Amino acid sequence: MPQFDTSTFIPQLFWLSLIFGVLYFLVVRPTLPKVGRVIDERETRVKGDLDAAEAAKGAADAVRLAYDEGMAAARKTAQAEVATARAAAAKAAEARMAALAAELDGRTDAAMATLATARADARAALAATAADLTADAVRRLAGIDVTAADVDAALAEGVRHG
């Protein structure tokens, strides 16, 4: 096997050390740390971006929380106002209803009173007219001259004997 030809060992080792030395000191040493730096930089950058995103999310959450709280407070205030307004309106309506009812009652009473007076007047007038009519009818039919007072008296008589 050519591998065990020891005369080739020293030249091979010479070229190996030369070429591997160049590879290590002139190729790998200058370039590899750059790779590490780029990777680190990227990690820092990504981490920074993630942190910024986290912070932004926190801020957004805070804003949203504030918004929710504001909304809740505003809703509560509005509800309270609506309730107060509703109560006030109800009270006012009730008062107006009461006033209206009172007014209506008063007008009803007045109307009833007027009606009663009118009825009494009518009844009185009716009696007078009936007596006149009767006296007139008696005069024309019987030729007896009677007055309304006589008719009244006769009617009173009739009513008594009934």
Next chain:
Amino acid sequence: MANPMQQFEIERIGAPIIVAGQDLSFTNSALWMLLAMLTVAAFLFIGTARPQLVPGRAQAAVEYMYEFITDMVRENVGREGLRYAPLIFALFVFVLACNLLGMVPFVHSFTPTSHIAVTLGLATIVFVLVLVVGFARHGLHFFSLFLPEGTPLFVLPLVAVIEFLSFLSRPFTLAIRLFANMTAGHVLLKVVGGFVVTLGSIEALPYVFGLVPLSVNVALTALELLIALVQAYVFALLTSIYLNDAVNLH
């Protein structure tokens, strides 16, 4: 049939270079190591030329490989081990490039990692690294590596000897594993490739029987590509496991 060992022959390229009586001529082995190095250099320089926050293809490929190695080191050694990640990265990409370039067909490709000298050289780097880091971090306390905790006292001398021998054998197992895998794979490809010619040249029915070893060779090529990757990974993984001993003493 060509000798399946011929592909491992080291041939001089260009004029012989002799320094102090030692032949240091440029060879096909040196050429393919150089090509591996240049491939890695192109890969790394293109991938890191204009680093961007959102990486392009080349940058993403370099970053993927970088994270592959650093994750492995972090997992096996811990954060202190990351200082040695560039060396493990260099070992990984160099072995990987040598292994893969050796699979390129038609160009008389040569696999430097199929030579024990090269793999032993790489394993020596690992061994020296482990020794230097171990003694630098722990001083003489580094020898406690050979005394596993909780060992009963009466077997301790035996265990210490076994641990010591296994520690010493590490560079050899590391080197031989890689060399043997690459050599065996390439020999197998050549042998089966020889069958294609032999069986395909049966005069009664030419080509037909050659199809069987040919399809076997296609499958073997896929397997060898996998082995090229896996062996580079194993080399880097074992390096980080050995480094863990030096950094953390078990």
